[in-house]
Amino acid sequence: MGGAALSRFVLALLLGATLYVASLVAWPIERVEVAGNAHLERARVLELADLYPGDPWLWATQGRLEALRADPWVLEARLERPRVGAVRIVVRERVPVATLETPEGPVGLAADGTRLPGAKPTGPVIEGFGHDRTLEALQIAALLPTAKRIAYNPAGFTVDWEGRHLWIRNLENLRVWLPRVDMIRGNDVAIYSWGVSIRR
Known part of the structure; x- marks a missing residue:
C-alpha cells in the first residue's frame, strides 16, 4: 500500500471512528414512549426492546424489537422516531x-x-x-x-x-x-x- 493510499485509509478510519463516537453522544435518546400495550407493562416492553433514555438515538432501529416481537403476547411491534431524541414503541397485543x-x-x-x-x-x-x-x-x-x-x-x-x-x-x-x-x-x-x- 503506497503512502497516499495509507493516508486515505487512516483518514477513513478516523472519520468512521469520529462518526461512531458522535452517534453515541451527539443524539442520545431523551424520551421513550410506549403505546398500545395492555397486558405487558411499560417496563417489560422497554426491557425486551432494550431501549432506554441515554442510548444512542441513531441506533434505535426496528432490529432492536426482535425480542419484543418474540413475546407470545405481542402480535406486532414497530419503532417510530417522531423527532430527534424521541422514540416510540407501538405494540399490538394478542387478546x-x-x-x-x-x-x-x-x-x-x-x-x-x-x-x-x-x-x-x-x-x-x-x-x-x-x-x-x-x-x-x-x-x-x-x-x-x-x-x-x-x-x-x-x-x-x-x-x-x-x-x-x-x-x-x-x-x-x-x-x-x-x-x-x-x-x-x-x-x-x-x-x-x-x-x-x-x-x-
Missing part, C-alpha cells in the same frame, strides 16, 4: 379469546392459537385428546360466541352451547348448518354431513 385445559393447568389462547401465559380465564374452555384440534375449536368458538365448553376427540367436537350439547364431526358441517342451528330445538343436537339428529 385471549378462550381457555385451554392442559395437564399443567388452564392457559389463555389467542384467536391464532398462541398460548398466552398469565391470561385470565375467558371465553369457552377448550379441552380434548388425540390429534390437536385446538385451531378448529377456536374457529367453532368464533362461530358460536356464547359457547361455554368445546371438547374434541378424533370423532368430532362436543360444544356446550346455550344450555344444549351440540355435536359436530367437523367445522365444515357446522358452517353448512349454522344458519339453521338457532331453529333447532333439543337438548342434544348432532350435526352430520347428511343432516341433523335431535334428542329432546
Whole structure:
C-alpha cells in the first residue's frame, strides 16, 4: 500500500471512528414512549426492546424489537422516531379469546392459537385428546360466541352451547348448518354431513 493510499485509509478510519463516537453522544435518546400495550407493562416492553433514555438515538432501529416481537403476547411491534431524541414503541397485543385445559393447568389462547401465559380465564374452555384440534375449536368458538365448553376427540367436537350439547364431526358441517342451528330445538343436537339428529 503506497503512502497516499495509507493516508486515505487512516483518514477513513478516523472519520468512521469520529462518526461512531458522535452517534453515541451527539443524539442520545431523551424520551421513550410506549403505546398500545395492555397486558405487558411499560417496563417489560422497554426491557425486551432494550431501549432506554441515554442510548444512542441513531441506533434505535426496528432490529432492536426482535425480542419484543418474540413475546407470545405481542402480535406486532414497530419503532417510530417522531423527532430527534424521541422514540416510540407501538405494540399490538394478542387478546385471549378462550381457555385451554392442559395437564399443567388452564392457559389463555389467542384467536391464532398462541398460548398466552398469565391470561385470565375467558371465553369457552377448550379441552380434548388425540390429534390437536385446538385451531378448529377456536374457529367453532368464533362461530358460536356464547359457547361455554368445546371438547374434541378424533370423532368430532362436543360444544356446550346455550344450555344444549351440540355435536359436530367437523367445522365444515357446522358452517353448512349454522344458519339453521338457532331453529333447532333439543337438548342434544348432532350435526352430520347428511343432516341433523335431535334428542329432546
